[in-house]
Amino acid sequence: MKKEKVTEAKKELRKKAGLFSLLGLIPGLGQVLNKQWYKAIVLWTFLILLIIIELSTSRYGFASAELANARYGASVYPVTYSFMTPDNTGDVIYFWRDYGGFILSGIWGLFSLGSVGPGSKYRGFNISVEIQEKLPWTRFDDSAYLLGFGLITLVMLCVLVFLWVISIIDSYKTRKSILSGKPTPTMKEYLKHTYDNMFAYIILIPAITLMLIFTIVPLLFSALVAFSDFERGTRLFHWGFKTFNYLFENASLLKYFLDTLWWTIIWAFMSSFTVYSVGFLHALVIESKYVNGIKIKIGKDRQISLFGKKFWRTIFILPWAIPSMITLMMFKNVFNIDGLANEILRNIRMGQNMANFLHSIGLYGDTMFPISWVTKTNSGGLARLVVIITNLWLGWPYHMMLITGVLATIPRELYEASDIDGANGRQKFRYITLPQVLISTMPSIIMTFSFNFNNFGAIYFLTGGTPAYPNSDIGAPGQTDILISWIYKLTFNDNTGYYARGAVYSILIFLLIGIFSVWNMSRTKLMQEEE
Amino acid sequence: MRKFKHTLSGVLVYLYMIIIVLIILVPVVWMISATFYNVKSLAAIPLLPDFSKFSLEKYKWLFTFKQNEKSALPDYVQAFSYSLLIAVINTIGVVILSTINGFAFSRFRFKGKKAILLTMMLLQMFPTFMSMMAYFLIFRSLGWINTINGLLGLVLIYMTGSIPINIFIVRGYLRGIPKVIDEAAYIDGATKTQLFFHVIFPLAVPIIGFVAVNAFMTPWLDYMLQNKLAGNNFITIAVWLFRINDPLSKDYDPIAFMTGALLLSIPIVIVNFAMQKYIVYGMATGAEKG
Numbered sequence: 001m002k003k004e005k006v007t008e009a010k011k012e013l014r015k016k017a018g019l020f021s022l023l024g025l026i027p028g029l030g031q032v033l034n035k036q037w038y039k040a041i042v043l044w045t046f047l048i049l050l051i052i053i054e055l056s057t058s059r060y061g062f063a064s065a066e067l068a069n070a071r072y073g074a075s076v077y078p079v080t081y082s083f084m085t086p087d088n089t090g091d092v093i094y095f096w097r098d099y100g101g102f103i104l105s106g107i108w109g110l111f112s113l114g115s116v117g118p119g120s121k122y123r124g125f126n127i128s129v130e131i132q133e134k135l136p137w138t139r140f141d142d143s144a145y146l147l148g149f150g151l152i153t154l155v156m157l158c159v160l161v162f163l164w165v166i167s168i169i170d171s172y173k174t175r176k177s178i179l180s181g182k183p184t185p186t187m188k189e190y191l192k193h194t195y196d197n198m199f200a201y202i203i204l205i206p207a208i209t210l211m212l213i214f215t216i217v218p219l220l221f222s223a224l225v226a227f228s229d230f231e232r233g234t235r236l237f238h239w240g241f242k243t244f245n246y247l248f249e250n251a252s253l254l255k256y257f258l259d260t261l262w263w264t265i266i267w268a269f270m271s272s273f274t275v276y277s278v279g280f281l282h283a284l285v286i287e288s289k290y291v292n293g294i295k296i297k298i299g300k301d302r303q304i305s306l307f308g309k310k311f312w313r314t315i316f317i318l319p320w321a322i323p324s325m326i327t328l329m330m331f332k333n334v335f336n337i338d339g340l341a342n343e344i345l346r347n348i349r350m351g352q353n354m355a356n357f358l359h360s361i362g363l364y365g366d367t368m369f370p371i372s373w374v375t376k377t378n379s380g381g382l383a384r385l386v387v388i389i390t391n392l393w394l395g396w397p398y399h400m401m402l403i404t405g406v407l408a409t410i411p412r413e414l415y416e417a418s419d420i421d422g423a424n425g426r427q428k429f430r431y432i433t434l435p436q437v438l439i440s441t442m443p444s445i446i447m448t449f450s451f452n453f454n455n456f457g458a459i460y461f462l463t464g465g466t467p468a469y470p471n472s473d474i475g476a477p478g479q480t481d482i483l484i485s486w487i488y489k490l491t492f493n494d495n496t497g498y499y500a501r502g503a504v505y506s507i508l509i510f511l512l513i514g515i516f517s518v519w520n521m522s523r524t525k526l527m528q529e530e531e
Numbered sequence: 532m533r534k535f536k537h538t539l540s541g542v543l544v545y546l547y548m549i550i551i552v553l554i555i556l557v558p559v560v561w562m563i564s565a566t567f568y569n570v571k572s573l574a575a576i577p578l579l580p581d582f583s584k585f586s587l588e589k590y591k592w593l594f595t596f597k598q599n600e601k602s603a604l605p606d607y608v609q610a611f612s613y614s615l616l617i618a619v620i621n622t623i624g625v626v627i628l629s630t631i632n633g634f635a636f637s638r639f640r641f642k643g644k645k646a647i648l649l650t651m652m653l654l655q656m657f658p659t660f661m662s663m664m665a666y667f668l669i670f671r672s673l674g675w676i677n678t679i680n681g682l683l684g685l686v687l688i689y690m691t692g693s694i695p696i697n698i699f700i701v702r703g704y705l706r707g708i709p710k711v712i713d714e715a716a717y718i719d720g721a722t723k724t725q726l727f728f729h730v731i732f733p734l735a736v737p738i739i740g741f742v743a744v745n746a747f748m749t750p751w752l753d754y755m756l757q758n759k760l761a762g763n764n765f766i767t768i769a770v771w772l773f774r775i776n777d778p779l780s781k782d783y784d785p786i787a788f789m790t791g792a793l794l795l796s797i798p799i800v801i802v803n804f805a806m807q808k809y810i811v812y813g814m815a816t817g818a819e820k821g
Contacts, residue, residue, distance in 0.1 A: 145672035148665065199723050200639040203631045204647070207694050210628075214691035215654050218662035218669075225664065285548065290541040314804075315552050318559065321803035325752040325769065326792045329776050330562050333785045336778075338574035340561050347578045393554070401807070454658045456755060461773070484660055491664055492759055499664055506661050517656045 013179050021172035027164055030171030034178065038187050043167050046160055050103060058101030059136070066135075067093070093123060098137035103153050110150025113228070114141025117236040143237045147224065151217045159212075225503040232497020243500040256477055257505070259469075263384070264482040268453040271391045276445060278392060279399025280437065284429075286312055286400070287407055313404075320397035328461035331390045335373040335462075342370040358382060374463045377470050380479035383463055387480050391458050399441075399448075406440045407433070446520045450513050459485040475501075483509050566590070566790040573785050589790040603763075603774070604782045607791055610771035617686055617750040617767065624690040625697060625746035630739055632694065633701025634727055638713065651695035659692055660755065667759050677762035685760050689750055697742050704738035705731065741809050744802060751795065768795060 024030035027047055028040030094115055096108035116122045118140040125138045185193065226244070230237040247253055285291070286309055293308025319327065334340040345351040351369040358364035363385060364371065365378025374383040414432050423431070438445075452458070459465060465478030465485055475496045477486035483505060491502035564580040565573075569588035598605045636644065666688060667676075675681040708731070716726050732739075750757075754769040761767055766774070772795070774780050776788035 142672050144668040148669040148672065197641065200635040200641045200644075203635050207628055207632050207698075208647075210687065210691040211651070211654065211694060214688055215657075215662065218665035219654075219657055221665035221669070222661050222663075225668075282551070285544060288544060290537075290544040291548075312548055312552075315555060317804075317807065318555055318800075321800045321807075322559075322796055323752045323799050325754060326772070326796050329772065329788065329792065330558065332776060333573055333789070334558055334561075336573050336785070338572065340558060340576075340578070343576070343578045344557075393558075454660065456660060461754070484658070488660070488755070492667070499668070502664060506664075510657065510661065514656065518653070521652060521656070 013176055016179055017172050017176040020175045021168050024164075024168035024171045027167065030175070031167065034171055034174045036174065036187075036190070038190065039167070039170065043163060046163060050156070050160060054101035054103040056101070058104070059099045060101075063095070063099045066098075097141070102149075103157070106146075106150045106153030107157075109141075109146030110154060112146075113143040113238055114146050114236050116141050140235060142235055143228075143230070148217070148221055151220050151224075152213065155212050155217060222503050222506060225499055226507050228500050230499040230503075232499070237500075243504050247501060247504055256469075256472075260477045260481055260483055260486055263479075264453060267384075267388070267482055268449055268455075270388050271395065271452045271455070271458070272445065272448045274388060274392045275395035276399050276441075276448065278396040280403050282316060282396065282400045283403040283407060284433075286316070287404060316400060317397040319394045320401070322394070324394055325457055325461055327394045328390065328457055331393070332462050335386050335390075337370050337372050337375075341373060345369070345371075374480070375466050377467045377479075380467055380469075383467055383480045387459060387462055390462055391452075391455075399444075402441060402444060403437055406437050409440070410436045443520060443523065446516070450517050450520075453482075453513050454484045454509070455482070456484045456488065460488065465489060562789050563793060565786055566793055568786060570786055571784050576786070589786055590794075592787065593790055593794070602782050603780070604771060605766050607768075607771065610766050610768045613682065613761070613765050614751050614768040617682060617689070618747050620683070620686045621689045621750055622743050622746045624686065625693055626739055626743050628690060628694060629697035629701050629742050630732065630735060631727070632698045633705055633735070633738075634731055636698055636702045637705035638710075638726075638731070648698070651698065655692075655695040659688075663756060663759070666756070670760055676760065677764045679765065681760045681762055682765045685750075685756060688756065688760075689746075689753075693746060693749065697746075700742060701735065701738055705735060708734050741806065744806065748799060748802065751799070 031040035293305035355369040363381040465481035487502045567585040593607045
């Protein structure tokens with residue numbers, strides 16, 4: 001009952017304060033009327049800063065003179081931005097392009113991606129790399145540059161809008177407390193209070209700025225390139241779904257994509273499964289009761305153990321301690337036709353038998369020794385096997401270390417109780433060790449899977465994606481290429497440079513693996529934490 | 532009988548472990564022994580080391596070779612110094628950023644804290660690869676590729692990329708330091724900056740050391756970004772190693788690769804062994820950025 005009355009009064013208050021806060025649509029007005037002009041000054045400082053940036057980088061001062069001198073007379077009409085094709089540029093003056101400052105020309109660039117290509121004619125000038133003295137707009141538009149800086153502008157504007165929204169909320173709150181008769185804090189109190197509250201924000205500014213520029217802008221950039229037709233050699237590109245359509249209507253490209261996707265999934269699954277299970281096995285072996293070493297007594301009470309657990313563990317983690325890039329490039333030499341793998345087979349005189357065996361199970365297309373492990377078009381299966389085996393060699397020790405740690409945390413009582421119940425070793429493993437370890441390492445298994453899904457190095461440094469598919473053309477994936485290494489080649493190789501295609505595939509990868517990772521993240525500690 | 536069974540199992544376990552050790556050591560020993568042959572082809576490297584042919588020519592070559600018209604690659608020492616430059620600047624930047632950020636996130640309550648942390652966690656899920664095209668194209672538009680700016684821009688990318696994971700590591704560590712210490716310092720009249728420099732920073736030295744070593748090691752073996760952004764004028768050690776080991780390159784010399792790689796790996800292997808506990812901990816607490 002009582003509650004309702006309070007709500008009535010409060011509703012009235014809220015309505016008034018709410019109406020008042022609408023004044024905040026003019027930045028800072030709410031604060032001034034609340035007699036908190038010092039707050040308004042903060043907001044205005046940002047606004048003025050933005051205006052100064054805009055004006056100091058603009059050429060508005062030259063606009064009227066230059067436009068009056070335009071040779072086209074009456075046919076000239078300034079436009080703010082245009083989606084017109086560059087063919088029409090003879091008649092059009094892009095006002096924001098030629099005169100706008102950082103902010104407005106940035107927004108123009110983001111929307112139009114530039115309109116004046118190299119070699120075209122614009123306002124009576126030949127457009128080229130060279131800038132005419134005093135006329136910066138005679139330089140051609142570079143869409144990538146415009147997109148990048150347009151995004152930075154957009155982020156800056158977003159920060160300002162964010163502050164503005166906060167100021168409106170703040171004016172609403174202050175008005176409410178004024179209306180309900182509470183005293184407003186004085187400026188001095190406010191400043192001290194703010195400094196105390198803002199300290200954390202202030203010291204976070206460098207990190208957040210860096211992340212905005214070097215993480216968020218590039219991610220947006222890459223995502224947006226997918227909606228364009230950008231390839232190497234194009235200075236000027238345009239918005240549209242051309243690339244999406246092209247990739248999914250072209251049967252051979254779709255087939256490449258699906259083949260590579262399928263192999264990526266198999267690879268991610270197999271590589272994670274093998275390293276995890278071998279790591280598990282070796283953790284059990286090292287921790288087993290058989291590995292005690294030879295105890296040697298030194299002096300009275302001290303004894304050292306030769307070939308004990310510690311000795312084996314130290315050697316076992318060697319593959320983990322060597323940087324994986326070096327390991328992978330080393331295995332590139334191991335599986336070279338002149339490399340160690342063939343050398344061993346030659347020394348134990350098994351070369352021809354191995355070649356025949358690999359041929360008979362369909363992995364190796366020839367029966368020739370020395371075996372070319374990763375280069376023959378007809379031996380894609382062998383190359384894939386080699387990639388998984390190499391990953392196993394360098395990957396299992398990490399999981400062994402992880403699982404050894406988990407094994408130590410399983411309560412001894414569980415095993416003692418099962419001993420009393422007469423369980424044998426296999427049952428103890430099946431019903432105690434396995435479930436306990438799986439539960440504790442589940443997040444790490446999922447992380448390994450998503451890491452391997454995008455494990456660029458494991459493919460690129462070892463095989464570089466070879467062998468190629470039979471009769472494949474430029475930009476096609478190899479048989480061991482996973483999506484990410486294929487995209488790398490598609491984007492950055494000397495004879496490719498299909499940026500938009502690479503971006504489309506990147507988005508698809510992210511959709512596939514991102515959902516998985518978000519789900520994994522939602523189960524982490526941080527999500528459940530208070531604060 | 533039971534004892535016999537036990538002994539037999541023990542022998543089998545040891546045999547198995549010896550086989551594993553062989554699988555681990557044979558490629559490593561083969562690589563190390565290869566560096567002592569003064570040849571240019573893998574075919575000349577036998578399985579078992581042939582000590583009569585050993586020489587230190589490859590090592591000598593690494594340190595005396597100078598770039599010339601015939602080779603596209605710079606000398607090893609030059610490449611090494613570029614990587615060292617990136618690593619040093621990166622370490623300084625990361626240490627400053629991660630300590631103050633860790634301080635903010637462990638010591639203060641402020642609005643949006645959880646939102647910022649979650650956003651950072653979300654952002655680090657995107658592989659660096661996805662942003663790479665943007666880095667490359669923006670750097671190219673700015674004319675930074677092939678210049679020292681590209682190299683320095685690379686440092687900013689590494690620094691930014693490591694912010695989230697380092698915040699989680701340092702924050703986790705600092706939260707273990709009781710807040711009573713802060714209160715005592717405030718009662719004695721310390722300001723927040725004083726608290727940071729005179730109390731928190733000295734206590735955080737071990738974790739800062741860990742973060743610093745990580746930051747120092749990251750840039751040495753990142754091929755993907757360095758190959759594209761630093762360009763051909765600033766070939767770093769990772770790019771150098773990849774190119775000299777590329778059969779399609781005219782500088783192809785796998786033995787020189789193994790020599791260079793060995794010299795680079797030895798310090799890294801030692802650091803990894805020394806820090807194995809911390810590194811496994813770090814990997815388990817936050818997802819590693821790949």
